[in-house]
Amino acid sequence: MIGFELVSKRYEGDHQALTDVSFSVEAGEMAFVTGHSGAGKSTLLKLLAMIERPTNGVVTLDGQKLNTVRPSDIPRIRRKLGMVFQDHRLLMDRTVFANVELPLVIAGVAPADRGRRVRAALEKVGLLSYEKQLPGSLSTGEQQRVGIARAIVAKPAVLIADEPTGNLDPQLAMEIMGLFAEFQQVGTAVLVASHDLMLIKRMKKRVVVLDHGKLVADVPATEVV
Numbered sequence: 001m002i003g004f005e006l007v008s009k010r011y012e013g014d015h016q017a018l019t020d021v022s023f024s025v026e027a028g029e030m031a032f033v034t035g036h037s038g039a040g041k042s043t044l045l046k047l048l049a050m051i052e053r054p055t056n057g058v059v060t061l062d063g064q065k066l067n068t069v070r071p072s073d074i075p076r077i078r079r080k081l082g083m084v085f086q087d088h089r090l091l092m093d094r095t096v097f098a099n100v101e102l103p104l105v106i107a108g109v110a111p112a113d114r115g116r117r118v119r120a121a122l123e124k125v126g127l128l129s130y131e132k133q134l135p136g137s138l139s140t141g142e143q144q145r146v147g148i149a150r151a152i153v154a155k156p157a158v159l160i161a162d163e164p165t166g167n168l169d170p171q172l173a174m175e176i177m178g179l180f181a182e183f184q185q186v187g188t189a190v191l192v193a194s195h196d197l198m199l200i201k202r203m204k205k206r207v208v209v210l211d212h213g214k215l216v217a218d219v220p221a222t223e224v225v
């Protein structure tokens, strides 16, 4: 579902962020990508989201090579991808409902279908009764869950998250990770960048470790102790 084959990324100014990274994540699999600050975790996710392009190597999403995608095709391919950010990036002047509905509007889903799907996503994250509220009236953890509802409302094949629990307390962080694990169980490929090693250990999922842009370990879920 997600494939990296000898992927390197060099930013302008000669900064080598990733070097020859190869791994894949299958449908129904969840993996963490971890490593020190600056190790290349965000860059890896940005390549999948087509926010950045690799300098070398091949990135694939659902069998499609992203290297040769034309700019006009990017929105269509991005629909296969749900993205969650640490700072959730919600529209603060729109209701919770409108925020979660946005990907469906962009995808051209008929208004009659949107309400049902938005409510299903909000129910999944336990926020059904908040639909008419503005994000500012919600707690940080609740706002993060709205971001997750928005990421999954269009039923993406792949879910990626960049430090999604960065500013949450440990209990909430576990709850959010539990939600990701649920999506894995229904067949979504889930890739989460995090430097929270305690949390990663507790989740007992596969762990891909980056060090200065190189993949230095790929620990299967069964070997996470």
Ligand SMILES: Nc1ncnc2c1ncn2[C@@H]1O[C@H](COP(=O)(O)OP(=O)(O)OP(=O)(O)O)[C@@H](O)[C@H]1O
Pocket: 011, 012, 013, 015, 016, 017, 035, 036, 037, 038, 039, 040, 041, 042, 043, 044, 195
């Ligand atoms: N747009 C950019 N231009 C130049 N260099 C960049 C750019 N984005 C990232 N880098 C550099 O690439 C390296 C990898 O950055 P990246 O953000 O992928 O790391 P990270 O592992 O996500 O770090 P953190 O945990 O601090 O978010 C860093 O040294 C960073 O300074």
